[in-house]
Amino acid sequence: GNSVTQMEGPVTLSEEAFLTINCTYTATGYPSLFWYVQYPGEGLQLLLKATKADDKGSNKGFEATYRKETTSFHLEKGSVQVSDSAVYFCALSDRQTGANNLFFGTGTRLTVIP
Amino acid sequence: DTEVTQTPKHLVMGMTNKKSLKCEQHMGHRAMYWYKQKAKKPPELMFVYSYEKLSINESVPSRFSPECPNSSLLNLHLHALQPEDSALYLCASSPETSGIEQYFGPGTRLTVT
Numbered sequence: 001g002n003s004v005t006q007m008e009g010p011v012t013l014s015e016e017a018f019l020t021i022n023c024t025y026t027a028t029g030y031p032s033l034f035w036y037v038q039y040p041g042e043g044l045q046l047l048l049k050a051t052k053a054d055d056k057g058s059n060k061g062f063e064a065t066y067r068k069e070t071t072s073f074h075l076e077k078g079s080v081q082v083s084d085s086a087v088y089f090c091a092l093s094d095r096q097t098g099a100n101n102l103f104f105g106t107g108t109r110l111t112v113i114p
Numbered sequence: 115d116t117e118v119t120q121t122p123k124h125l126v127m128g129m130t131n132k133k134s135l136k137c138e139q140h141m142g143h144r145a146m147y148w149y150k151q152k153a154k155k156p157p158e159l160m161f162v163y164s165y166e167k168l169s170i171n172e173s174v175p176s177r178f179s180p181e182c183p184n185s186s187l188l189n190l191h192l193h194a195l196q197p198e199d200s201a202l203y204l205c206a207s208s209p210e211t212s213g214i215e216q217y218f219g220p221g222t223r224l225t226v227t
Contacts, residue, residue: 017207030215032215034215036218041188041206042220042221043118043120043202043218043219043220043221044157044206044218045175046215046216046217046218049215051214079143089156091214093214100158101153101159102157102216104156104157105156106155106156107155107156109154
């Protein structure tokens with residue numbers, strides 16, 4: 001089946017620190033992978049995506065590379081800001097199964113302190 | 115227009131009330147979704163509409179009744195809810211019915227008293 005495993009939070013970093021949030025997946029077909037971000041009191045925003053192996057998604061200084069050999073899609077940012085404080089969800093969608101589902105990880109809460 | 119809108123933003127209702135949540139998108143997307151999100155949890159899929167037809171119902175209790183009047187609108191009718199139904203209800207849409215790249219609205223924060 002399809003599932004996403006995401007590192008447990010919460011994560012607390014100082015401003016300008018390096019961020020890594022680990023995400024690994026299990027999929028029956030050929031998934032597309034996503035990172036969504038949820039700021040306090042808001043809905044989810046698509047942060048970045050990758051649709052095939054070795055693709056790198058990037059947006060707002062965040063990056064993640066689709067690694068088929070390690071079934072991973074780790075989120076990284078070189079220098080976090082206070083405004084990056086949010087909950088980050090890794091997710092997959094498996095086109096081959098024809099499913100409409102997004103399979104979400106449990107979410108990782110990031111707090112960046114000045 | 116690249117956003118999904120939801121109304122109301124907040125809703126408080128009693129267990130005997132009937133209310134509706136509304137979702138709208140004008141991106142020409144052909145699939146629309148309802149999710150329920152409890153605190154500190156990921157969203158859980160409730161319903162999927164593809165081309166205005168209900169294609170997935172994730173065993174949701176009948177006190178939740180979805181409706182898709184047209185390709186831009188999605189409603190969720192609520193009746194006889196329980197306090198445990200209190201949650202953030204998120205609407206999403208996607209350009210493809212395979213669910214790739216869903217765009218989410220800001221959600222309706224529902225409290226059942």
